[in-house]
Every structure is written in structure tokens, then in C-alpha cells.
Amino acid sequence: MADNQLAPYLPILMQLLIAAGIGTGMIVLSAILGQRKYSRMKMQAYECGMTPTGDAQHRFSVKFYLVAMLFILFDVEAIFLIPWAVVYRDLLKIPGAGLFGFWEMMVYIGIVLVGFFYVWKKGVLDWNTPELSEGPNE
Amino acid sequence: MENLITLAFLVVKILVITHVLLGAVAYTVWLERKLIGRMQNRWGPTRVGPFGLLQPIADGIKFIVKEDLLPPGVNKPLFLLAPLLAVALGLTSLAVIPFGESITIAGHTEALQISGFMRADGSIFDANVGLLIILGVTSIGVYGIALAGWSSNSKYSLLGSLRASAQMISYELALGLSLVGVIIMSGSLSLRQIVDAQGGNILHWNFIGGWQFVAFFVYLIAAFAETNRIPFDLPEAETELVAGYHTEYSAMKFAMFFMAEYANMFTAACVATLLFLGGWHSPFEGISWIPAVPLPPIVGALVPVFWFALKIFFFIFFYIWVRGTLPRFRYDQLMAFGWKVLLPLAIANIIVTSALVAMNLAPIGPK
Numbered sequence: 001m002a003d004n005q006l007a008p009y010l011p012i013l014m015q016l017l018i019a020a021g022i023g024t025g026m027i028v029l030s031a032i033l034g035q036r037k038y039s040r041m042k043m044q045a046y047e048c049g050m051t052p053t054g055d056a057q058h059r060f061s062v063k064f065y066l067v068a069m070l071f072i073l074f075d076v077e078a079i080f081l082i083p084w085a086v087v088y089r090d091l092l093k094i095p096g097a098g099l100f101g102f103w104e105m106m107v108y109i110g111i112v113l114v115g116f117f118y119v120w121k122k123g124v125l126d127w128n129t130p131e132l133s134e135g136p137n138e
Numbered sequence: 139m140e141n142l143i144t145l146a147f148l149v150v151k152i153l154v155i156t157h158v159l160l161g162a163v164a165y166t167v168w169l170e171r172k173l174i175g176r177m178q179n180r181w182g183p184t185r186v187g188p189f190g191l192l193q194p195i196a197d198g199i200k201f202i203v204k205e206d207l208l209p210p211g212v213n214k215p216l217f218l219l220a221p222l223l224a225v226a227l228g229l230t231s232l233a234v235i236p237f238g239e240s241i242t243i244a245g246h247t248e249a250l251q252i253s254g255f256m257r258a259d260g261s262i263f264d265a266n267v268g269l270l271i272i273l274g275v276t277s278i279g280v281y282g283i284a285l286a287g288w289s290s291n292s293k294y295s296l297l298g299s300l301r302a303s304a305q306m307i308s309y310e311l312a313l314g315l316s317l318v319g320v321i322i323m324s325g326s327l328s329l330r331q332i333v334d335a336q337g338g339n340i341l342h343w344n345f346i347g348g349w350q351f352v353a354f355f356v357y358l359i360a361a362f363a364e365t366n367r368i369p370f371d372l373p374e375a376e377t378e379l380v381a382g383y384h385t386e387y388s389a390m391k392f393a394m395f396f397m398a399e400y401a402n403m404f405t406a407a408c409v410a411t412l413l414f415l416g417g418w419h420s421p422f423e424g425i426s427w428i429p430a431v432p433l434p435p436i437v438g439a440l441v442p443v444f445w446f447a448l449k450i451f452f453f454i455f456f457y458i459w460v461r462g463t464l465p466r467f468r469y470d471q472l473m474a475f476g477w478k479v480l481l482p483l484a485i486a487n488i489i490v491t492s493a494l495v496a497m498n499l500a501p502i503g504p505k
Contacts, residue, residue: 022225085321109489
């Protein structure tokens with residue numbers, strides 16, 4: 001076991017299972033031991049004492065979707081930086097390569113930054129842009 | 139047979155460490171109430187036990203026997219899955235965190251890390267992408283909050299969970315990018331190797347010796363936002379959203395979101411300690427004029443754990459201190475700060491760090 005490079009992943013899986021077991025135990029224990037006294041008013045969704053109007057799962061502002069899309073774009077770009085960072089010192093030691101490893105990544109970061117400033121200038125990062133604020137929940 | 143013994147030790151190790159964390163979580167709540175109380179010129183809990191020390195136990199019993207409400211409008215499987223997901227993932231990231239070298243009890247040597255194994259020559263190896271696992275597990279944690287709000291069928295919950303999801307994914311970018319400088323410094327994603335690269339006194343730690351102070355502050359601020367703590371606690375802003383995504387939760391399920399939040403605080407504090415503050419290394423390590431005190435081996439093995447715990451305690455105290463000091467951000471300020479300040483700062487830190495390393499100006503590095 002001690003020489004297998006994949007061995008450290010087994011404890012992580014076991015930790016997940018044990019943690020899920022602890023969580024399930026808490027839910028079950030609370031469901032068994034908790035008292036239950038139902039009443040119609042108590043079972044309503046909480047809206048500060050007002051009778052809830054309609055369903056809560058309706059449309060919400062498009063800006064949350066924009067943030068999610070931007071996150072995916074930038075996170076995919078960011079993830080490329082991590083393997084580069086791991087081998088960066090080795091890249092510098094390649095004989096004859098000089099600062100190749102440095103300048104390559106500067107070009108990449110430059111391209112990412114062009115996209116970033118485009119998004120910034122388009123006003124997507126401003127939460128109060130009027131043209132994006134016409135969602136039904138505003 | 140040998141594998142079976144290893145497995146048995148592993149289960150014991152996981153159970154012990156997980157329960158130590160759960161106990162620490164319970165007493166962090168006590169500490170927070172006590173400290174916030176003193177900061178606001180109150181006493182905090184005093185009635186249950188001396189100094190209110192039994193308060194967490196009383197709270198735990200109360201949570202379990204309270205009425206477990208299941209409102210009729212909710213999506214039942216997701217409503218139950220959400221707190222489970224939050225707690226399970228909050229505790230899972232603990233598995234890759236190293237908090238010391240190794241300890242020998244009754245002739246058996248065990249690494250002080252759940253996913254760490256001893257090699258035959260006495261060295262330890264752990265998951266070589268430990269940092270990525272922590273990032274991944276904490277990102278999946280967003281699902282717990284998003285599902286909780288969506289399945290509750292309550293407007294406050296939905297708004298709270300939308301805010302939380304948008305906030306957490308926005309700050310995750312800055313958080314992930316602030317770690318790249320540290321990875322350049324240590325050349326590894328294994329948390330143990332990252333700490334080993336910082337071996338030595340306080341001047342060798344990434345925070346100072348690795349010139350990562352900008353990254354440290356970006357990480358710290360992003361970690362506050364990731365754990366939904368004041369001043370970034372908009373998802374549960376009680377003055378406008380009642381309790382945000384856990385408005386409809388009661389009894390133990392409500393407590394589970396709290397446990398997940400505090401477990402995530404501990405994870406964030408652990409990562410900050412391991413990456414920027416030299417992990418379990420003492421700030422005075424290797425300074426020749428400090429006399430070495432002879433210690434029994436078991437105490438000697440626990441001294442690094444003490445330093446690690448002390449640094450964690452500093453971060454936990456800092457979390458509480460900030461909560462007692464700062465007001466809450468407005469939502470547009472929060473999003474603008476994450477995208478327009480922290481993200482460019484993190485990218486600038488990567489450029490400066492890689493330039494410093496290219497010019498051979500970085501004083502520390504992998505051994």
C-alpha cells in the first residue's frame with residue numbers, strides 16, 4: 001500500500017463516506033427524536049407573517065447567469081495556470097530556453113486580460129447596469 | 139493482513155480527527171459568542187456551566203430534539219440532500235490537510251495527515267494534487283447552498299442561495315489565482331511539499347520569504363467571501379433576507395449548515411496556514427542562539443501540531459474580530475470588489491512572482 005501513488009486517494013474517499021454517514025446520522029436522529037406538532041399556518045413558507053403569494057421558483061435576474069458564464073470562462077483559463085506554475089522553475093532550467101516559459105505565459109495572461117477588460121468595459125461587471133436590470137425580480 | 143491493519147488505523151485516524159474538528163467547531167461557536175459578547179460590552183453565554191463552557195453541548199441536545207419541520211411545498215429529496223452535502227463536503231477537505239510530521243505510538247508510526255502514508259525510509263507521501271482536491275471539494279460545496287435555496291420554495295431562501303452562489307463563484311476565481319504564486323514558489327500541489335518548501339523560521343514562509351503578501355491578503359479576503367462571513371454575509375443578511383438560504387430549515391438540518399460553515403472556516407484557515415504561514419513550522423525554527431530543549435519523542439511530535447493549531451486559532455480569532463468590527467457590504471460593492479479589485483490583483487501577483495523567480499530573486503524554493 002505504501003508504495004502506490006494512488007494510495008492517498010483511498011483515505012479521501014473513506015473520509016467522504018464517514019462524513020456523509022455522520023451527516024445522515026444527524027438527519028435521522030433529529031427526525032426520530034424531534035417532536036412534531038403540525039398546524040396549517042406553521043407549514044407555510046416563511047414570509048414575515050404575510051400569507052405567501054404564489055410559487056417561489058420563478059424567474060430571476062439574468063445577471064446571475066452572466067456571472068456563472070463568466071466564472072466558467074475565467075475558471076477554465078485559470079486552471080491552465082496551475083500546471084504551468086508547478087513546472088515553472090523547471091521550465092526556466094531547460095538549457096537554451098531562457099525565459100521562454102515566462103514569456104509564453106505572459107502572452108497567455110495578456111490574451112485573458114484582453115477578454116477581461118472587454119467584459120469590464122461592456123459593463124457586465126457592474127451590478128447596476130440599467131440595460132441589464134430589467135429582470136422580473138428587480 | 140498488513141493492509142487490513144493499515145485500514146483499521148486509517149479508520150481510527152479519520153474518526154479521531156473528524157471528531158476533533160467537530161468539537162472544535164462546537165467550541166468555536168462558543169468562542170465566537172463569548173468574544174462578540176465582550177466586544178459589544180456583554181457577557182456572552184454564562185449560564186450553562188462555568189463561563190458557559192457547556193453551552194455547545196446544551197445547544198447540540200436542543201438542536202436534536204427540536205421539531206424537524208418539512209414544509210409541504212419543498213422538493214423533499216433535494217431539501218434533505220442539501221444539508222447533507224454541505225456537511226459531508228465541509229468535512230471531506232479535512233482529509234488532505236497535514237498538520238504535523240508523524241507520531242509514533244507503541245511502535246507504530248502514523249503520519250499526522252489522513253491521506254498521508256509512511257514510506258519505508260520514514261518519509262511521508264500524500265496526495266500529490268492535495269491543493270486541487272481542496273479547491274474542488276470547496277467548489278462542490280456551493281451545491282449544498284444552491285440546492286437548499288432552490289428546494290425550499292421560499293422567496294428568501296431562493297434569493298439568499300442565488301446571492302451565495304454568485305458570490306462564491308466570483309470570489310473563487312480570485313482565490314484560485316492567488317494560490318498560483320505559492321505553487322510557483324514551491325513547485326508542487328502536494329500540501330506537504332508546499333509546507334516543506336517553507337521549512338525554517340518565519341522569514342522562510344511564503345508570506346514573507348516567498349513575497350506572497352499580496353496573494354495572502356487576496357486569499358484571506360476571498361476566503362471570507364467563500365465562507366459567507368461578515369463583511370460578506372449577504373447570503374444570510376438577516377436584516378433583509380431573514381436567514382437567507384436556510385430560512386426554511388429547522389432542528390439539526392439548520393445546525394448542519396452552521397457546522398458546514400464553521401468547518402469551511404477551519405479549512406480556509408488551514409489552507410492559509412499551510413500555504414502562506416509555513417504550516418506546522420515554528421517561527422523560531424533553525425535560529426542558532428535559541429537553545430534546543432530536550433523533549434520526550436511523543437511531545438516532540440506534538441510541538442508542530444501546537445504551532446499549527448496556534449496559527450489556526452489566530453485565523454479563527456481574526457474571523458471573529460472582523461465580525462465584531464466591520465459592517466456588511468452592499469451587493470453591487472461586493473461583486474465589483476471581487477471582479478475589479480481582487481481578480482486583477484491576483485493576476486498581477488502571478489506576473490510579479492513569476493518575474494521574480496525568473497530573475498532569481500526568490501529566496502525560498504523546493505528543497
